[in-house]
Amino acid sequence: MAAQGFRPVYHPAGHDHALRGAVQDLRTGRWVAMARLLDETTGWPGWTRRTQVLAAVAAGTDVVAAWRAEQPDSIAAAVMHSRVAVERAVRAHRAGHARTRELWQEAWTACREAVERAPADPVPWVGRLALSLLDARQSMEEHRLPPPAPMLPPGPWGLLAEAEKRDPYNREAHHRMLQFVYARRPGPLSEAVNYAQWASSAAPVGSALHALPLYVRVERYRRDRGHERALDLHWVAEDAVRDARRAMDAWFLFCATEEASLLDLNHLAHALYGALKFADAARVFESLGPYWTPQPWAYRTALPDERGPAEEVFLRARARCLTAPESRPGT
Template identity: 65%
Template sequence: MARDGARPAYDPAGHDTELRAALQEVRTGRWMSMRTLLERTTPWWQWTQRTQVLAAAAAGTDVVRAWLAEEPHSVPAAVMRARVAVERALRARRESHRRTHQLWIEAWDVSDAATRAAPRDPVPWICLLALAQLDRRQLWVEHRAAPPAPMLPAGPWGLLAEADRRDPYNREAHHRMLQFLYAQASSERLAEAAGFAHHVAESAPPGSALHMLPLYVRVERYRRGGGRPAALDLHWVADDATREAGRAYEAWFERADPAERSPVDLNHLAHALWGALRFEDAARVFEAIGPYYTPLPWAYRAAEPGDRSEAAQIFLQARARSRSAAHGPDA
């Protein structure tokens, strides 16, 4: 149990100690620990999560290039090359970098090559799906495929289907689809994102992290509205928000393998349950989080959105309030 009042730490590896060790090596420009870790990573959920976190650390280094120079036929290295290229392209778009288009095309090329190098792996298809958000006008044919349900818009559904075929209900693949819908930037598109989130959550099996999708859309709706923290409080006590938080708790948190719960999902659920005044349930989620909080969604409540220091303080306040309500002031 995390000590009450202990300062939370942001660590992208969360409770994954093996991943944390590999990340430390990657940040210093060494790739052997990454290779060893990925060689013994077998479940697709864990492979997807670890390659994503490693790519975020490797994107500012030449570590994957060095790996490929030593092992040019390594399939994991080819997948990591795609991951890193996509991470760089997305960062360039966020920073409005002049090389964004060039990095996008380069990332598409290596991701497409990775689909052939690793034909059973969902990650190369997730990479292509992640890049779809850069095509905001949907000029590419593969980004305006017919949807699987009438209330959904045209989009990169074929890419999502390819990822889903290899790893049904893959968490990141569906979040990348949400990001594509967000990138269209209109309030109408956000309604479509909400429709997609509910459509997926209704069909997801018990224990799937996809039951969390409606909570992410709800946070995005608030973020785009530019509301203040007081408005966010009212946002979560609405009946539909309370129901969404309760469904996510029951269908995901209570049914999922604890090892598969991602830190960012746990933090979004704790935030939703606390906002919905479901303190006993929130207290249980906070205990599962332990010391590894994530700045989002807490930073959206900060006076200056994105302030990580204030986000950590808000997390502490929410944790203390939930524990106190659930177990008494001496908890």
């Protein structure tokens, strides 16, 4: 796995081969494979993950609209419609597009209709959580409810509770909530740190939420760019090593690779590498196989918006970990 000439592959489906096939069909304008895949998907975690990936691909097309026109009674099509509408609204917000408010309203309506069509599904509630990011002033009452614990900010806690009622410890729901916390107040990340620790501390063994603090640490690193002297110490600090070890011991050792988020795996490999835990990082790199994600590696480069430098950092880290003496069999 550390062979010369290895080049990593980025694919949103990762190890999920069935999802990869549906994505390929979706990119050619066909929806039948997507419909079949979702019909065969069991469990809310897999459903949430697959609909998120499919929506990211479908958002720039009219494939889901064609599916709804062909099968107006399909509940899966209604949920995917809400997914695509949310994805478009969030992208418009990120780009400062003039139609952001219009797309936001369309997405909110689509989520409400999906809740009515699929009352047991967490995804429409996850969609409404994603839309809370657009309400920067927290003007909507559902976006400024009191928190469930001290040291946490007011926010869309009712939406998170609805998603968790349907799928406890839903990974995407908590990541959407973390994004809301980031956007709520620029500056120090104390609220985000508190939120990530609160969410991960309540999660059971095997939950991907144990990786949540790693994302906050990367965000802090990203914001501290320019203070170069402090950056090398960022990953070997006692709390950084502790967060990496907890994610390894409470999540990675129990997760199924084909169901794990590539972003989570990359964040864990990155944290262990930074903490100089090369043997542990090697196990995560091996589980990644041929895949990678540009983040968080891009933030270690001078050009974080370009994929090439990030790939080189990933490759150097991977080679360092896989060739470390303690990573070799029999040592």
